[in-house]
Amino acid sequence: MSGIGITLRLLHDGERDLEQDLLAAAARHRTDHEFHHVALDVARWSREHATRLADAGRDHGLALSGPRDHPSPGGLAALRAKASEALGRRPENGLLLLHDLRDLHLAAARNSLHWEMLAQAAQATRDERLLTLTGGCHPQTLRQLRWTNTMVKILAPQLLTSV
Amino acid sequence: MDTSADRIADVWGSRTPYEPGTPWPSRTDTHLAAGLGEQDVERWVQAASLLHSNGDAMDIAVREGRMVGVRGRAADRVNRGRLGPKDLYGWQANASPDRLTRPLVREDGRLVECDWDTAMDRITSRTRRLLDDKGPGSIGFHTSGQLFLEEYYTLAVLARAGLGTNHLDGNTRLCTATAAEALKETFGCDGQPGSYEDIDHADTVALFGHNMAETQTVLWMRLLDRMEGADPPRLVCVDPRHTPVARRADVHLAPRAGTNVALLNALLHEIIRTGRVDRAYLDAHTVGFDELAAIVAECTPGWAAGICDVPTAQIERAAEILGGAERLLSTVLQGVYQSHQATAAAVQVNNLHLIRGMLGRPGCGLLQMNGQPSAENTRECGADGDLPGFRNWQNEEHVAELAAVWNVTPQTIAHYAPPTHAMQIFRYAEQGSIGMLWITGTNPAVSLPELSRVRSILAQEHLFVIVQDLFLTETAQLADVVLPAATWGEKTGTLTNADRTVHLAEKAVDPPGEARPDLDILLDFAARMDFRDKDGGPLITWHDPESAFAAWQRCSAGRPCDYSGLSYDRLRGGSGIQWPCTDEAPDGTARLYTDGIDFAHPDVCESYGRDLVTGASVEPVEYWALNPDGKAVLKAAEYLPPHEDTSSDHPLQLITGRTVYHFHTRTKTARAPELNAAAPDVWAEMSPAEASAQGLADGDLVQITTPRGAVRARLRTTAIRDGMVFLPFHYGYWDTPAGHHPPDDRPGRAANETTVTDWDPASKQPLFKTGAARVTLVSRRPTDTAARTDTTGSGS
Numbered sequence: 001m002s003g004i005g006i007t008l009r010l011l012h013d014g015e016r017d018l019e020q021d022l023l024a025a026a027a028r029h030r031t032d033h034e035f036h037h038v039a040l041d042v043a044r045w046s047r048e049h050a051t052r053l054a055d056a057g058r059d060h061g062l063a064l065s066g067p068r069d070h071p072s073p074g075g076l077a078a079l080r081a082k083a084s085e086a087l088g089r090r091p092e093n094g095l096l097l098l099h100d101l102r103d104l105h106l107a108a109a110r111n112s113l114h115w116e117m118l119a120q121a122a123q124a125t126r127d128e129r130l131l132t133l134t135g136g137c138h139p140q141t142l143r144q145l146r147w148t149n150t151m152v153k154i155l156a157p158q159l160l161t162s163v
Numbered sequence: 164m165d166t167s168a169d170r171i172a173d174v175w176g177s178r179t180p181y182e183p184g185t186p187w188p189s190r191t192d193t194h195l196a197a198g199l200g201e202q203d204v205e206r207w208v209q210a211a212s213l214l215h216s217n218g219d220a221m222d223i224a225v226r227e228g229r230m231v232g233v234r235g236r237a238a239d240r241v242n243r244g245r246l247g248p249k250d251l252y253g254w255q256a257n258a259s260p261d262r263l264t265r266p267l268v269r270e271d272g273r274l275v276e277c278d279w280d281t282a283m284d285r286i287t288s289r290t291r292r293l294l295d296d297k298g299p300g301s302i303g304f305h306t307s308g309q310l311f312l313e314e315y316y317t318l319a320v321l322a323r324a325g326l327g328t329n330h331l332d333g334n335t336r337l338c339t340a341t342a343a344e345a346l347k348e349t350f351g352c353d354g355q356p357g358s359y360e361d362i363d364h365a366d367t368v369a370l371f372g373h374n375m376a377e378t379q380t381v382l383w384m385r386l387l388d389r390m391e392g393a394d395p396p397r398l399v400c401v402d403p404r405h406t407p408v409a410r411r412a413d414v415h416l417a418p419r420a421g422t423n424v425a426l427l428n429a430l431l432h433e434i435i436r437t438g439r440v441d442r443a444y445l446d447a448h449t450v451g452f453d454e455l456a457a458i459v460a461e462c463t464p465g466w467a468a469g470i471c472d473v474p475t476a477q478i479e480r481a482a483e484i485l486g487g488a489e490r491l492l493s494t495v496l497q498g499v500y501q502s503h504q505a506t507a508a509a510v511q512v513n514n515l516h517l518i519r520g521m522l523g524r525p526g527c528g529l530l531q532m533n534g535q536p537s538a539e540n541t542r543e544c545g546a547d548g549d550l551p552g553f554r555n556w557q558n559e560e561h562v563a564e565l566a567a568v569w570n571v572t573p574q575t576i577a578h579y580a581p582p583t584h585a586m587q588i589f590r591y592a593e594q595g596s597i598g599m600l601w602i603t604g605t606n607p608a609v610s611l612p613e614l615s616r617v618r619s620i621l622a623q624e625h626l627f628v629i630v631q632d633l634f635l636t637e638t639a640q641l642a643d644v645v646l647p648a649a650t651w652g653e654k655t656g657t658l659t660n661a662d663r664t665v666h667l668a669e670k671a672v673d674p675p676g677e678a679r680p681d682l683d684i685l686l687d688f689a690a691r692m693d694f695r696d697k698d699g700g701p702l703i704t705w706h707d708p709e710s711a712f713a714a715w716q717r718c719s720a721g722r723p724c725d726y727s728g729l730s731y732d733r734l735r736g737g738s739g740i741q742w743p744c745t746d747e748a749p750d751g752t753a754r755l756y757t758d759g760i761d762f763a764h765p766d767v768c769e770s771y772g773r774d775l776v777t778g779a780s781v782e783p784v785e786y787w788a789l790n791p792d793g794k795a796v797l798k799a800a801e802y803l804p805p806h807e808d809t810s811s812d813h814p815l816q817l818i819t820g821r822t823v824y825h826f827h828t829r830t831k832t833a834r835a836p837e838l839n840a841a842a843p844d845v846w847a848e849m850s851p852a853e854a855s856a857q858g859l860a861d862g863d864l865v866q867i868t869t870p871r872g873a874v875r876a877r878l879r880t881t882a883i884r885d886g887m888v889f890l891p892f893h894y895g896y897w898d899t900p901a902g903h904h905p906p907d908d909r910p911g912r913a914a915n916e917t918t919v920t921d922w923d924p925a926s927k928q929p930l931f932k933t934g935a936a937r938v939t940l941v942s943r944r945p946t947d948t949a950a951r952t953d954t955t956g957s958g959s
Contacts, residue, residue, distance in 0.1 A: 031590075031593075032590065033586070033590075033920045033921055033922070034586075034587075034778070034922060034924060034927075037806050037921055037924075038776070038777050038778065038924050040806070041776060041777070041803055041806075042776070042777060044803075088593075088594075089593060089594060089595075090594070091594050091595050091596065093594070094594055094596070143774055143776070143777055143779065144777075146774060146777070146779035146780075147774065147777035147778070147779040149779070150777075150778065150779040150780050153579075153580050153780075154580045154581065154587075157300065157329075157579060157580060158300055158583075158591055158596050159596070161297075161298065161300060161596075162297065162300065162301070162591075162594075162595070162596030
């Protein structure tokens with residue numbers, strides 16, 4: 001597999017994972033309302049990225065699966081939502097949120113670097129389609145990064161000094 | 164003179180038509196207590212309205228030490244003598260027999276009367292204990308849009324420099340945060356660009372989610388008078404309800420709730436496509452056009468029609484009118500601010516004006532409206548999650564400047580993160596990191612979303628709640644200490660309306676019992692806490708309204724909201740004056756941005772902006788790169804689907820709103836007999852077709868249920884989008900047997916039992932007009948009651 005192919009695969013898997021991680025964190029922190037809603041919004045970006053990367057993979061001879069199917073919101077999800085609301089009052093939940101934000105930030109940073117590599121390779125090979133892809137998606141990954149960073153900046157002073 | 168006996172039925176009074184470019188004729192509205200004439204009035208005392216954001220100037224009639232009526236001030240630029248129903252009748256609430264007259268403290272679970280020393284000692288001892296044990300981050304303040312400038316400024320100084328907490332925000336978060344944020348995103352700084360006088364000149368007026376007829380009755384009178392005169396303006400209205408504004412509009416767009424960005428992007432698309440862009444203005448005064456054009460390139464009217472459920476031809480027609488306007492005035496209010504993608508949508512209205520070059524000239528106005536009478540003061544004084552004087556928390560120079568004004572070290576002022584917004588303050592209280600919450604002049608137990616949650620937060624054992632108010636509100640009933648406050652007419656101070664007009668409101672009568680002005684209470688707290696500056700002198704050096712105003716003038720000097728040219732004397736006797744008012748502009752400033760964009764320079768701007776989807780702060784270095792010359796920023800936004808959509812369980816969109824007869828949670832307006840009688844209880848609105856599809860009819864008692872809770876209300880079938888239900892949000896429980904909550908295990912009457920806790924990530928304004936509900940029958944309309952299908956008395 002070419003270097004571009006390997007990177008496409010890594011990024012595709014990274015965006016798939018980030019979507020899942022964002023959805024899971026959103027479910028864990030239903031009572032941190034802004035985080036919950038924005039996490040769902042920016043998970044949509046990663047989902048679109050995975051779809052577009054799977055399409056691009058075909059140009060490069062890869063069979064990438066695209067985003068995961070959404071689990072149906074069954075009994076388990078309802079249970080998780082209840083647990084999240086019950087636990088949401090506890091101060092320790094604030095620390096858990098900070099740790100989730102850190103992990104999401106690191107995952108987005110990994111994706112961002114892969115986008116950077118692809119964009120550079122696309123320029124070197126004058127691959128217009130790949131350039132369009134990175135140009136369309138990478139800014140959204142950077143927005144995910146700035147968001148997690150801003151949330152940490154806002155929440156850390158209160159949550160780390162109050163438990 | 165207009166003294167029509169019944170301004171409940173005749174909300175806007177008689178017409179005084181006028182032509183474009185001529186002054187709005189005056190009409191003096193008066194209402195005196197029954198049996199009294201003007202000859203019976205001993206004194207007229209100058210004031211301005213405290214029951215909406217329009218800033219209507221009035222005089223209070225006094226006889227034998229009591230208020231006996233009001234009269235509009237014909238000389239004033241804002242209302243030229245007119246008053247709306249809330250002002251004509253609302254003053255009577257001051258004399259209500261159930262005013263709080265003594266402080267209350269909680270003893271063995273019950274609130275009991277005490278003296279001021281006892282109440283203030285409890286507050287200061289709890290404050291000291293929290294400061295010692297947990298630090299200033301354990302103390303939060305939630306204030307209002309209904310106090311005076313002098314009070315907000317004092318509160319901001321004692322919270323930010325005295326205690327050093329970052330947790331101070333107003334209920335203005337619920338009404339005007341998006342206006343402020345949208346202005347910051349586009350112009351780098353808060354500050355209303357337009358002026359009410361733009362109505363006198365406009366050839367086109369567009370109202371976005373703004374039922375002006377009910378929220379700013381006097382401004383609507385001005386527009387009605389233009390429409391009755393020669394060369395009337397064309398009117399574009401965006402509102403899902405067929406409001407009085409919609410009925411007068413040339414084009415009325417009634418989109419699905421939560422789709423404003425799609426609609427506005429399509430309007431921008433059409434204006435760009437048809438070449439109605441002012442290139443010279445764009446080049447001289449803006450950055451970001453290419454990105455905006457790219458984002459809206461695919462947002463055709465046909466695309467938006469599918470999302471908004473509005474006919475394509477209507478969107479095209481609206482774009483044609485907006486694109487053809489030569490003097491366009493736009494206003495924006497809660498239909499945008501409290502809806503999904505609030506800031507993103509409000510910013511697109513700014514973009515509309517920028518790409519058309521419609522700014523800074525007579526008639527080319529932009530009014531990002533306020534909801535409350537002194538919301539602007541909460542914003543500029545730094546009592547609403549910003550630093551005073553529109554200073555930028557990310558700009559070290561601004562913080563140093565503020566520290567110099569207060570003679571404290573910059574480190575005293577918490578500025579490592581944006582000042583905490585109200586919804587986050589409640590979240591910290593919920594989690595336990597805030598141990599004391601001081602609430603001044605507002606009623607979150609009725610006004611915040613998801614009331615069962617709010618009640619449970621306020622009732623927590625570990626949270627010490629102080630409420631400062633006129634009455635034992637729903638929130639006060641949950642407090643640990645209740646402080647009786649004086650209000651409008653009983654204290655002196657200034658307030659600034661939605662078009663930057665500063666008015667003086669003077670004391671006319673004494674407050675009841677031991678009630679004290681909010682300023683006196685805050686100064687008393689500061690004195691007891693003995694707050695000091697860095698040289699050991701007193702931090703707060705003022706002692707009354709006028710000296711507090713002078714302190715604020717020093718803080719505002721050189722900033723966009725510059726008050727240095729004003730004084731109480733200048734505000735007495737004549738008209739209100741628009742800031743900035745300085746030595747160079749001694750008569751105030753009608754319009755901002757008459758000569759380019761003044762406040763967006765990186766060294767000057769209040770904010771570097773936020774990501775409109777995620778709320779992430781833009782870093783200084785990014786802003787410098789994007790906008791080194793300080794031009795207006797054309798910020799594009801992609802449409803996102805609403806966070807809570809309809810489903811088979813909850814098939815209807817739920818929006819909440821207001822009526823012309825009430826303000827906020829009815830604390831005052833329900834105590835004015837005429838206003839209370841006009842709208843005594845909650846109701847729900849649905850279209851006749853939707854009601855019939857749900858098996859319901861006008862007058863039925865229905866239950867509105869969402870995943871958060873339920874409300875019971877009489878159904879009114881009105882002209883509103885199908886698929887939607889509307890509830891007024893004013894109604895709570897203080898006048899019910901249960902006091903501050905719904906009767907046990909039964910649905911309530913406060914609309915916010917049902918609303919979702921979700922806020923705009925950029926402005927942090929809660930979204931009351933997003934959510935899904937089902938409506939079910941409780942009981943049929945009693946057969947002897949006539950059906951009510953009128954729509955007056957309900958606003959959005």
